[in-house]
Amino acid sequence: MSNAVQTDLRAFLAAVEKGGELKTVNRAHWDKEMGAVTEVLYREKVDRSPLLLFDDIPGYPKGFRCIYGMLGSPFRLALGFGLDASVASRDRMALLDQFRKQIKTNKPIPPRMVERGPVMENIAEGAAVDLLKFPVPIHHELDGGRYIGTACAVITRDPDTGRINMGTYRVQVISGNSCASYISNGKQGRIHRDKYFKSGKPCPMAIVVGIDPVSYIAARYTLADTVAELDWAGGIAGAPIDCVPGPITGLPIPAQSEIVLEGECVPDEQVLEGPFGEWTGYYAGDAKMEPLIRIKAAYWRNDPILTCAASQKPPHSHLFERCFIRSAALMDSLEGAGIPDVKGVWVHQAGSGRTFVVVAIRQRYFGHSTQVGMVASQVNPVGYVGRYIVVVDEDIDPSDIHDVIWAMGTRSDPKQDIQILTKTWSSRLDPMVTGKELYNSRAVIDACIPYERLETFPKVAQTSPELARAVRAKFPDVFG
Numbered sequence: 001m002s003n004a005v006q007t008d009l010r011a012f013l014a015a016v017e018k019g020g021e022l023k024t025v026n027r028a029h030w031d032k033e034m035g036a037v038t039e040v041l042y043r044e045k046v047d048r049s050p051l052l053l054f055d056d057i058p059g060y061p062k063g064f065r066c067i068y069g070m071l072g073s074p075f076r077l078a079l080g081f082g083l084d085a086s087v088a089s090r091d092r093m094a095l096l097d098q099f100r101k102q103i104k105t106n107k108p109i110p111p112r113m114v115e116r117g118p119v120m121e122n123i124a125e126g127a128a129v130d131l132l133k134f135p136v137p138i139h140h141e142l143d144g145g146r147y148i149g150t151a152c153a154v155i156t157r158d159p160d161t162g163r164i165n166m167g168t169y170r171v172q173v174i175s176g177n178s179c180a181s182y183i184s185n186g187k188q189g190r191i192h193r194d195k196y197f198k199s200g201k202p203c204p205m206a207i208v209v210g211i212d213p214v215s216y217i218a219a220r221y222t223l224a225d226t227v228a229e230l231d232w233a234g235g236i237a238g239a240p241i242d243c244v245p246g247p248i249t250g251l252p253i254p255a256q257s258e259i260v261l262e263g264e265c266v267p268d269e270q271v272l273e274g275p276f277g278e279w280t281g282y283y284a285g286d287a288k289m290e291p292l293i294r295i296k297a298a299y300w301r302n303d304p305i306l307t308c309a310a311s312q313k314p315p316h317s318h319l320f321e322r323c324f325i326r327s328a329a330l331m332d333s334l335e336g337a338g339i340p341d342v343k344g345v346w347v348h349q350a351g352s353g354r355t356f357v358v359v360a361i362r363q364r365y366f367g368h369s370t371q372v373g374m375v376a377s378q379v380n381p382v383g384y385v386g387r388y389i390v391v392v393d394e395d396i397d398p399s400d401i402h403d404v405i406w407a408m409g410t411r412s413d414p415k416q417d418i419q420i421l422t423k424t425w426s427s428r429l430d431p432m433v434t435g436k437e438l439y440n441s442r443a444v445i446d447a448c449i450p451y452e453r454l455e456t457f458p459k460v461a462q463t464s465p466e467l468a469r470a471v472r473a474k475f476p477d478v479f480g
């Protein structure tokens, strides 16, 4: 049965607890301990780990909490996005279909502006702003500082069109009332920021660092720049997201948020940002100068919850939903490009949610598999810092690494079936990139049966589904 879409973090946490997937941890320190507890647990249990709610954090009042792993299991993702949680644990491809259907039929609804909301229960302005009032973690041992924004949303307005963007970009605390964010080249928040800077103006920002599940999904989902993420989130929820106009910037602030920082990113002052353990699994990109963000006001609910997502070497606490959301996005991109008969897609966890991608197709014509591989290597979301794209036939489950490697080893020949593309879109976070030229390359591996041999290729040595069903029914005690 489907759930209601979760636009309030507290209601969501109550439902997660009821579902048996919430674990409270008391007395873990903000200085590396919360990050380490999360990492060790997720490394052991991967997407079977509970959501971790840290409370009673040394140096902070009880009730000032942090969470990790908000959507990090099939059940929690289904719960947050209003999908059928009973399908979630059984069948990932079916869950993927549900998710895609919801996104495809989504009719964005603009936010409803309200005068007040729970986020305004506490307000600090000007000199009273103190970002370290919240238990901001050092997430990994070699991080350059405390990161208040990880599972967050940076809200900006396009100075030309007025369109509101919401993107998840890391935010480091620099002082009690200033921070800095790394926004990668090409991201919409960066494009907005650079437009303001080009005309010598500061870029107004509202940074939601305690965020609800649906806004968080919207902020990290790459939408066309014709759609505003908050409108998209309202469409998914089936009702407008209530927003308070930011008293300083006028930007819409989701009223149910836990913690929001409001201010401006300035063109004329830079600070060292980073290093930060990143999704590639490295502290790549090192520390670099980034423009300062001056925080002019902070708003928070009573007993606020800071939402955290520390990227690192996979697996980690937000990798499940990362791969899931990206698989859906890639399927949409392929469909949008007019590619027929894509039967499944999986953006693999071990590839950090970008670098190892598998697409399953029903081959229809000569060159179909090459077309799929080439297009998949360039479109959203793996156009950015992708690496290996494997195309397989529809009898291969793209999410099953054993199936995929078997297909690569038996249906492709490296000499003719691996094509290399050069000068493709990368980032300074890519550990293989050096210098200023942010290129990498792509390998497209065609692991499909050669089209001309589809009828004559050796038969697969595997028990047929009918016989498998029959023996399961006959020997139930063997299969449990």
Ligand SMILES: Cc1cc2nc3c(=O)[nH]c(=O)nc-3n(C[C@H](O)[C@H](O)[C@H](O)COP(=O)(O)O)c2cc1C
Binding pocket: 150, 151, 165, 166, 167, 168, 169, 170, 171, 182, 183, 184, 185, 186, 187, 188, 189, 190, 219, 220, 221, 222, 223, 309, 311, 318, 322
């Ligand atoms: C936990 C998490 C952290 C992220 N951190 C960053 C970051 O620091 N910088 C960045 O450019 N993108 C980061 N991303 C990726 C962007 O959020 C993502 O590409 C999003 O689509 C960007 O929004 P935009 O298309 O509106 O720019 C992060 C994503 C997640 C899930």
